[in-house]
Amino acid sequence: MRLVRVQVPEFRALKDVDITFEPNFYPQVFPLGSLNGGGKSTLLQLIFVLLHCTADEERHPFIANMLDKAIIPEGQTSNILAKFELLEGDKKIELEFTLCNDGYLRELDIDPIFNKEMVSFGIFARQAWLIKSLGKSEEELWEEFYHSIPNESGGDSHPDSEISIGQMESEFEYTIKEREYFQPLIKNIKKSLIAKNQFCITSFYSKQALGLICNFSGSKKDIKEILTSVSKRIFLSAPSTQIYLFLNQNDKQQLFKRKINPIISYRNENYEQAIEKSKGILPNFLTYDVFATDTLVHLIETARNQDFKTLVDTGTNGLTYQKTIEELNALTRDKTVLPLLDDKAAIIGVVFKTPEGTDIYPEDLSHGELKRLSLYVWLKLLIPQDENIILMDEIENGLHLDWQYTIVRDLLDWGKTNQYILATHSYELCTALTPAHVKEIELKPIAQ
Ligand SMILES: Nc1ncnc2c1ncn2[C@@H]1O[C@H](COP(=O)(O)OP(=O)(O)OP(=O)(O)O)[C@@H](O)[C@H]1O
């Protein structure tokens, strides 16, 4: 899959972004430049979140976090967030993501038995709770409702989010009514959207109820398949100290807090923990910092097994092990890689030998060496060898100018079928490509 064009009319620091990544260019490596604060990281994360998270409900909270500050201008009911042109083989895929408010839904052709007030994205956001509520009595629901909302009578709540018992009672009354009509209404809204080739991805609250809608061409079945297939092919890697806009506000703020606060059980204790947790739900997200030694062991084992298979099949030894070791040797400046074997020749670890013969373990390697190694392991082993779209932020950090230049060739060696979009400040990296490969984000004009 290839990302051919991305357009972002306005989102945070981005304004009138329209970038084409020419599918006929070789190599498919595109540096993305701007001044500091120009919006490179914002753009990569917006692309990743919209393309990786839409297909899977479990990932939808990341969309809500990402769009937390997105706005719909006064007097409008919708705002285009981003348009994508993708290529899957020869098939062109066009997706347009629009943020909408309740006004947008109320302009649809909805059955008049539902009065306008009922028609809201809020009903989608509460849908899971409403479905569960169907088998419960009003008393049971009130108990649940009372304990689930932060309120003035206690609980672990932020003072700004407290609501009074009176407000809770009226919200509860509304919810009970909603329970009676939400299913046919949702069906009706979805039908009206599909008639316009629109698909409601998710809804959330950000001062008001908002919904993310995807415009597409083709059938409803097509759009689900397309979003699922795109979500598998898009990857993001970035430093662990990067601000990830798709984390929730509390988790982002952890990066700026001294660790003296008492631990609040339901929250992540620190930023790293929040990032680690998000990786559990976002399988295509990587931070550069670490790799597990056992993945290296696995890589060498796989190469050895491959050679053994070649021997069984053809009677001659394969060369995969030798090639893998050569690639690993080239990752550090001067060290050679040796597998550690137990007495039954099982691989139990990996050691790097200096030219003087000193044993170096992964934990002794330099920052730049580790970064290169972690990228190698990721591209070579952890992601499918396929036509992926790989978004990489601050790729040159920690690398000497020579390695900044060679990283382009490295990426192609380690995952040659991928497309790479690299947010960077590195002149050396750009000189490894033609000037036409280098894409620029213009600074957003300062509002008068
Ligand atoms: N809601 C907002 N509206 C407009 N601009 C915003 C908003 N929130 C953050 N910004 C600006 O967006 C910029 C952050 O952009 P981003 O991190 O994407 O830049 P970058 O190009 O990656 O920079 P660097 O090269 O320093 O990493 C900051 O300058 C910040 O002030």
Ligand SMILES: [Mg+2]
């Ligand atoms: Mg950045």
